[in-house]
Amino acid sequence: MGDQEFKNAVKTTLKTIGGKWKPVILCFLKEGVMRFSELKREIPEITEKMLAQQLRELEQDGIISRKVYPQVPPKVEYSLTEYGQTIQEVLDVMYKWGRQHQKRIREKA
Amino acid sequence: MGDQEFKNAVKTTLKTIGGKWKPVILCFLKEGVMRFSELKREIPEITEKMLAQQLRELEQDGIISRKVYPQVPPKVEYSLTEYGQTIQEVLDVMYKWGRQHQKRIREKA
DNA sequence: CGGTATCCCAAGCGATACTG
DNA sequence: CAGTATCGCTTGGGATACCG
Numbered sequence: 001m002g003d004q005e006f007k008n009a010v011k012t013t014l015k016t017i018g019g020k021w022k023p024v025i026l027c028f029l030k031e032g033v034m035r036f037s038e039l040k041r042e043i044p045e046i047t048e049k050m051l052a053q054q055l056r057e058l059e060q061d062g063i064i065s066r067k068v069y070p071q072v073p074p075k076v077e078y079s080l081t082e083y084g085q086t087i088q089e090v091l092d093v094m095y096k097w098g099r100q101h102q103k104r105i106r107e108k109a
Numbered sequence: 110m111g112d113q114e115f116k117n118a119v120k121t122t123l124k125t126i127g128g129k130w131k132p133v134i135l136c137f138l139k140e141g142v143m144r145f146s147e148l149k150r151e152i153p154e155i156t157e158k159m160l161a162q163q164l165r166e167l168e169q170d171g172i173i174s175r176k177v178y179p180q181v182p183p184k185v186e187y188s189l190t191e192y193g194q195t196i197q198e199v200l201d202v203m204y205k206w207g208r209q210h211q212k213r214i215r216e217k218a
Numbered sequence: 219c220g221g222t223a224t225c226c227c228a229a230g231c232g233a234t235a236c237t238g
Numbered sequence: 239c240a241g242t243a244t245c246g247c248t249t250g251g252g253a254t255a256c257c258g
């Protein structure tokens with residue numbers, strides 16, 4: 001059945017960019033290159049463990065790239081890969097929908 | 110900062126239609142009206158508890174509607190509300206991205 | 219600065235049994 | 239058929255401490 005294929009593709013997307021932190025991280029990285037500490041500052045609720053972990057996973061999936069500057073103190077920059085740019089459309093649609101849904105919630109509350 | 114608004118909207122979307130089962134359920138309901146048992150048949154891995162629970166939540170958020178036919182044996186139909194139709198765009202984009210991502214995974218594996 | 223390592227907790231989810 | 243109820247577990251995530 002065709003819907004099984006649809007279902008699996010959607011699951012794949014959510015597995016790759018879903019979860020509690022990945023969409024948030026990507027919201028910031030889509031704006032440009034950011035250092036570890038900058039991400040941490042923009043997302044204060046996240047622990048360093050989770051930030052590092054999620055960044056690793058996104059890197060392994062080819063969504064973001066990690067650039068290490070061999071210097072002291074260390075400097076590491078994260079950015080969307082060319083491939084990673086393709087999730088922007090997904091984020092944008094989720095943003096648009098979420099925005100109007102928030103409005104709807106407020107109105108009927 | 111503008112990205113905080115973006116972030117929150119995306120979070121709202123994922124809170125409403127994310128998770129393990131909601132996107133899957135919606136993939137089927139977007140095709141039309143379905144009974145509880147039909148959904149269960151299409152999604153064999155889900156337990157009845159989770160199916161019922163997720164359907165309740167989607168109903169409360171106004172995404173789907175529940176129509177009970179007062180008869181024995183019981184008959185309950187689920188379908189997208191008019192408002193619920195609006196998530197189709199989100200699902201479609203997630204489908205498209207997931208589909209090409211699966212392909213990418215297969216190719217480099 | 220940019221991480222790991224370790225331990226711990228709670229929510230989400232699953233299995234099973236039961237019901238109108 | 240379409241659910242609830244109960245219990246138990248897994249796993250995602252948090253707190254804290256430490257390191258190159």
